[in-house]
Amino acid sequence: KKGDDWRVTKPVDANANQANVKSLLDNLKSLKVSELIDSGKTSYDKFKVSDSEGLHAVFMKGKDTALDLRLGENGGRWQMTRIAGKDGVYAIKGYSSYLYDRELKNWRDTTLFKFEDTAVTSAEVENEHGTFTFTKDADKWTAKHKDPKGGTKDLENFDATKLTDMLRAFKSLNADGFADKSKSAADLGLDKPSATVLITLNDGAKRTLKVGATAENSSRWAEASGFPDHVSISSWAAEWALASLQLDPHVVMQVLQSED
Numbered sequence: 044k045k046g047d048d049w050r051v052t053k054p055v056d057a058n059a060n061q062a063n064v065k066s067l068l069d070n071l072k073s074l075k076v077s078e079l080i081d082s083g084k085t086s087y088d089k090f091k092v093s094d095s096e097g098l099h100a101v102f103m104k105g106k107d108t109a110l111d112l113r114l115g116e117n118g119g120r121w122q123m124t125r126i127a128g129k130d131g132v133y134a135i136k137g138y139s140s141y142l143y144d145r146e147l148k149n150w151r152d153t154t155l156f157k158f159e160d161t162a163v164t165s166a167e168v169e170n171e172h173g174t175f176t177f178t179k180d181a182d183k184w185t186a187k188h189k190d191p192k193g194g195t196k197d198l199e200n201f202d203a204t205k206l207t208d209m210l211r212a213f214k215s216l217n218a219d220g221f222a223d224k225s226k227s228a229a230d231l232g233l234d235k236p237s238a239t240v241l242i243t244l245n246d247g248a249k250r251t252l253k254v255g256a257t258a259e260n261s262s263r264w265a266e267a268s269g270f271p272d273h274v275s276i277s278s279w280a281a282e283w284a285l286a287s288l289q290l291d292p293h294v295v296m297q298v299l300q301s302e303d
Contacts (some may be wrong), residue, residue, distance in 0.1 A: 051150050055224075057272070058152035066142050071102065071110070073137030077121050080132040090123040090132050091115030097125075098144055114138065153217040155252075155267040155274065160210040162244045170238035172287045177206050209283040213242065213252070218274035219262055231264035231273055232256030238284035254284045 044050075049059040080090070087093040092115035102110040111127030122138040125131075168175045174189040175198065184206055186198035228234045232255030240252040255264040258275035265276045 051147075054147065055151075060150055060152050063142075063145065063149060070137070070139060070142050074135050075137055077134045077136045080120065080123065080134050082131040084130055086132055087125065092123055092125040092132055098140075100143060114140075114143065148218075148221055151221065153219070153274075154215075155218055155265075155270050155276070156213055156216040156242075156250050158214050158242075158244055158248075158250065160207065160214045162246070163210055163242055164245050165243045166206065166210065167241040168238065168284060168286060169240075170285055170287075175286070209286075210242070212280050212283050213240070213250070216252070216267070216276065216280055218265075218267075218270075219277055220259060220275035222258075222264060222273035222275070226273065228255075228266070228273070231258075233264060233266050233273065236266075237263075238281075240284045252284060254281050 049061055049064040051057050051059045080086070088096070091097050092113045094113075097113045097115035100110075100112045100114060101108060108127070113125035113127075114122060115125075115132075116123040117138075117140065121134040121136045124133050124135045124138075126133060164179050166177045171191065173191045176187045176189070178185050184201075184203040186201040186203075186206070187195055188198045189195040222231055233253055236253040236255050238254040240250075240254075242250040242252075244250070249268065251268040253266040254276075255266070258264045261278035262275040263278065263281035265274055265281070267274070
C-alpha cells in the first residue's frame with residue numbers, strides 16, 4: 044500500500060484494482076475456524092496444504108506478519124487450511140476462492156478511460172474508411188467524413204444516437220488483458236494502428252485510443268493515452284473505432300437507409 048492506494052509489486056509493478064483488494068481485505072473479517080481436522084502434520088498432502096501445494100496468502104501489518112495461511116482442499120467441511128505457527132489442518136468458513144485466486148490481470152487496475160460522456164465536445168475516428176469528425180455545438184452534434192482518397196463533406200443521414208452509444212462505450216473503458224512486456228508496438232499492430240480515436244472534453248483534456256491487431260479471441264490490442272502498458276480491449280469497444288459507413292448495430296455512422 045502506497046498512501047491510500049494499493050499497488051501490485053510482483054510479478055509486475057503496476058496500479059492495483061482497488062475494489063478487488065478491498066474485497067479481499069473485507070473477507071478477512073469473515074474468516075473463522077470452524078474445527079480442527081488433524082492436529083499433526085501427516086495429512087498436509089492429503090488436504091493439499093503442504094509447502095508445495097495450495098494457495099499461500101500472507102497479510103502484513105507494517106513489517107510484521109498479521110496472518111499467514113496455506114489454503115488447500117475445499118469441500119463439505121469448509122476450507123482446509125494451515126495457519127503459520129501452528130501444526131495441524133483447520134477447517135475455516137467464510138472463505139471465497141474467487142476473492143483470493145484471481146489471475147494477475149484481475150489484480151491490476153484495468154481503467155483506461157473515466158469521463159462523463161456529456162463532457163465531450165468533439166470526437167474523431169480515423170480508420171481505413173476515412174476520418175469521421177464529430178463536433179458538438181450547444182447540445183447539437185454535427186458530423187463530417189473525409190474519404191481516404193481525399194475530400195471532406197457533411198455526413199449524410201447522420202444519427203447522433205449512434206455517436207452517443209460510442210461515447211458511452213468509451214467513457215468507462217477497461218482493459219480485458221495486458222500485452223507481454225516483450226511485445227513491441229509493431230508486434231501488436233500499434234505502430235500502424237487500424238484505427239485511432241481522439242476524444243476532447245470540455246476542459247480541454249483529450250483521450251486517445253489506438254486499436255491494433257487481433258488479440259486473444261476477438262479482442263484487439265490497444266494503446267490508451269495516460270496508460271503505461273499495451274492492453275487488449277473487447278471487440279465491442281474496438282468495433283466502434285473500426286466503424287464503416289454501413290448500417291450495423293455496433294457502428295457510429297448510420298447513413299444507409301432501408302428502402303422500406
